Amino acid sequence: MTHDPADLTVDDYLDGAREMAAAGRLFLAHLLAEEAAGRIADPATARSIRAQYTDPTTDRG
Numbered sequence: 001m002t003h004d005p006a007d008l009t010v011d012d013y014l015d016g017a018r019e020m021a022a023a024g025r026l027f028l029a030h031l032l033a034e035e036a037a038g039r040i041a042d043p044a045t046a047r048s049i050r051a052q053y054t055d056p057t058t059d060r061g
Helices: 010-022 026-038 043-052
Strands: none
Touching: 010 026, 026 043
16 A cells, blocks of 8 residues: 555545446445545535445435
C-alpha cells in the first residue's frame, strides 16, 4: 500500500466509492461511502452520501 490510511481524505473515500460502484462492487462502495460520511461534520451532507450508496445487502422490499 502506498498510502497511510490515516492520511486519506473524504474525497479519497468518495473517489473509491465511485470507482467500486462503477465496477459493480456495490458493498465495497457502500463501505467506503460510510467511512466518508463518518468523517463529515455536517449531518445533511453525511445523509446525502449515505443515500447515494445504500447498503446493497439490506432488503428494502
